[in-house]
Amino acid sequence: MSATQTRSAEGAAAAGGEHRSRGPAGPDAGYNFGYLDENTKRMIRRALLKAVAIPGHQVPFGSREMPLPYGWGTGGIQVTAAVIGPDDTLKVIDQGADDTTNAVSIRRFFARVTGVETTERTAEATIIQTRHRIPETPLHEGQVLVYQVPMPEPLFRLEPSVTETRRMHALADYSLMHVKLYEDIVRHGHIATSYNYPVMVNGRYLMSPSPIPAFDNPKMHRMPALQLFGAGREKRIYAVPPWTEVRSLDFEDHPFEPVRADAACALCGSRESYLDEVVTDDRGGRMFVCSDTDYCHTRQARREAAE
Amino acid sequence: MMHDLPHHPHPDPPPPAGEGRGGGVSGGACPLLAAHGLSLRYGAVPALDDVSLSIWPGEVVAIVGESGSGKTTLLRVLSGLLRPEAGEVLYRDPEGAAHSIHGMGEAALRRLHRSDWGFVHQNPRDGLRLGVSAGGNIGERLMATGARHYGCIRAAASDWLRRVEIDPARLDHLPRTFSGGMQQRLQIARTLVTHPRLVFMDEPTGGLDVSVQARLLDLIRGLVAELGLSVLLVTHDIAAARLLAHRMLVMRRGRVVESGLTDRVLDDPQHEYTQLLVASVLAA
Numbered sequence: 001m002s003a004t005q006t007r008s009a010e011g012a013a014a015a016g017g018e019h020r021s022r023g024p025a026g027p028d029a030g031y032n033f034g035y036l037d038e039n040t041k042r043m044i045r046r047a048l049l050k051a052v053a054i055p056g057h058q059v060p061f062g063s064r065e066m067p068l069p070y071g072w073g074t075g076g077i078q079v080t081a082a083v084i085g086p087d088d089t090l091k092v093i094d095q096g097a098d099d100t101t102n103a104v105s106i107r108r109f110f111a112r113v114t115g116v117e118t119t120e121r122t123a124e125a126t127i128i129q130t131r132h133r134i135p136e137t138p139l140h141e142g143q144v145l146v147y148q149v150p151m152p153e154p155l156f157r158l159e160p161s162v163t164e165t166r167r168m169h170a171l172a173d174y175s176l177m178h179v180k181l182y183e184d185i186v187r188h189g190h191i192a193t194s195y196n197y198p199v200m201v202n203g204r205y206l207m208s209p210s211p212i213p214a215f216d217n218p219k220m221h222r223m224p225a226l227q228l229f230g231a232g233r234e235k236r237i238y239a240v241p242p243w244t245e246v247r248s249l250d251f252e253d254h255p256f257e258p259v260r261a262d263a264a265c266a267l268c269g270s271r272e273s274y275l276d277e278v279v280t281d282d283r284g285g286r287m288f289v290c291s292d293t294d295y296c297h298t299r300q301a302r303r304e305a306a307e
Numbered sequence: 308m309m310h311d312l313p314h315h316p317h318p319d320p321p322p323p324a325g326e327g328r329g330g331g332v333s334g335g336a337c338p339l340l341a342a343h344g345l346s347l348r349y350g351a352v353p354a355l356d357d358v359s360l361s362i363w364p365g366e367v368v369a370i371v372g373e374s375g376s377g378k379t380t381l382l383r384v385l386s387g388l389l390r391p392e393a394g395e396v397l398y399r400d401p402e403g404a405a406h407s408i409h410g411m412g413e414a415a416l417r418r419l420h421r422s423d424w425g426f427v428h429q430n431p432r433d434g435l436r437l438g439v440s441a442g443g444n445i446g447e448r449l450m451a452t453g454a455r456h457y458g459c460i461r462a463a464a465s466d467w468l469r470r471v472e473i474d475p476a477r478l479d480h481l482p483r484t485f486s487g488g489m490q491q492r493l494q495i496a497r498t499l500v501t502h503p504r505l506v507f508m509d510e511p512t513g514g515l516d517v518s519v520q521a522r523l524l525d526l527i528r529g530l531v532a533e534l535g536l537s538v539l540l541v542t543h544d545i546a547a548a549r550l551l552a553h554r555m556l557v558m559r560r561g562r563v564v565e566s567g568l569t570d571r572v573l574d575d576p577q578h579e580y581t582q583l584l585v586a587s588v589l590a591a
Contacts, residue, residue: 175451
């Protein structure tokens with residue numbers, strides 16, 4: 001299975017499988033490096049190259065059965081498996097947290113089938129697979145952010161026909177999305193889309209940013225890291241290359257505004273990060289904490305060190 | 308060669324079957340849309356058989372005929388929604404350059420449809436988004452042509468509701484709460500908001516009761532005169548054609564059997580089928 005694997009030159013992180021023992025246990029010898037077979041990885045890399053060449057454009061790919069259900073990150077896992085190499089360091093977050101079920105199981109999965117090092121530190125990771133958040137710590141060049149995408153089509157609630165949405169993308173006919181934002185303002189007085197807020201990529205393609213909070217949208221704009229999006233059930237891959245323009249749709253007199261709970265993190269005191277509201281008892285008690293656990297822990301550690 | 312002036316087109320010479328050539332598009336008074344030798348068959352049925360026609364700026368042309376005579380097919384071919392087996396449709400843009408409708412590609416055609424052209428469907432449900440408020444329906448074409456100022460879009464929508472005699476207080480209501488006549492008027496507002504040069508209307512008064520029809524015809528006539536629109540009107544209602552159209556074409560079995568000034572055709576029908584049509588309708 002593995003001896004004749006070819007190294008591919010598709011990006012720094014895409015060096016194909018090599019069974020080198022790394023990490024505490026080393027890869028499970030029963031699986032190919034990264035779980036997927038080499039031909040599948042090559043197929044996904046071809047889709048990724050095309051996606052990077054046409055920022056924001058959805059590229060179909062032959063999504064495989066993965067050992068977890070649709071909706072748990074099958075698309076993201078396949079993209080990660082296709083780009084990960086033995087020298088990479090992987091971080092997996094779920095709603096910003098490193099310690100939730102989805103994040104822990106995907107991280108353990110890759111530790112087992114690739115043997116790569118894993119980390120919870122944003123700055124140390126070379127590949128970050130994420131569900132529904134962009135880390136607070138700014139990403140740098142050379143990093144790859146892999147999004148798990150449930151629904152890649154930004155127009156799907158507005159236009160039921162996939163054939164028609166494809167035609168709309170081809171003709172850059174996006175007035176329907178603006179009609180939706182217009183209706184939001186009519187009904188709520190402001191654009192009430194708080195997550196999965198549609199963006200224009202490179203001034204051409206309308207793109208769903210996967211359900212990240214609108215708060216994270218500005219981070220996508222001219223991000224130094226490569227952003228890859230995988231939708232397993234819908235069998236689509238799309239990408240935003242580094243330093244690409246990503247604009248949130250809005251109106252001149254109702255500009256895009258990222259939404260954030262008006263509070264400070266109860267653990268680290270941050271007033272800049274995106275907050276989760278946690279219900280603490282059944283008498284109305286609640287607290288706000290950072291959704292990005294790594295960011296919160298780092299700040300707490302720094303504060304303790306200072307005391 | 309015939310007609311020249313837009314507002315008072317001269318009568319055609321007593322027309323032979325198969326209307327005038329729209330081919331010669333050059334010189335000062337050029338047709339906005341010129342079709343030449345259009346043919347299309349559905350299996351063995353000829354839907355269009357060597358049809359030619361021209362429409363000049365500011366002119367309203369009615370296409371009448373019985374069901375199945377090819378009226379709607381002709382409208383769909385002229386507006387680029389259907390491709391003919393033979394023949395050509397030329398559209399002259401505001402700069403005066405002629406474009407072949409079926410050779411221009413889908414992107415250019417769609418751009419034309421959302422800026423220079425309008426299409427009013429017989430059933431307003433085909434032309435409206437029923438889950439979107441009246442204001443959103445009117446604003447869609449504005450947003451499609453680049454309007455990005457919510458306040459301006461809303462003001463334009465409100466203004467257009469008033470112009471089609473709908474209470475602007477209903478700006479945020481859904482079209483499904485509107486009556487049939489109001490829906491049709493909303494569809495017209497939505498179509499005209501970008502000031503198209505050419506509007507295709509497919510039986511705009513079909514399915515409405517007589518008094519509502521009369522008001523709608525009145526409204527369309529007023530707007531057409533005010534905006535200087537060119538309209539291609541498909542109808543089986545000869546009274547509507549007489550009220551709105553400068554010229555008319557009578558179709559039967561995919562052929563244009565007679566054409567000319569509306570009053571001339573209706574008062575002095577030459578072709579036996581037109582005579583039958585006029586007799587049977589006006590006698591009622």
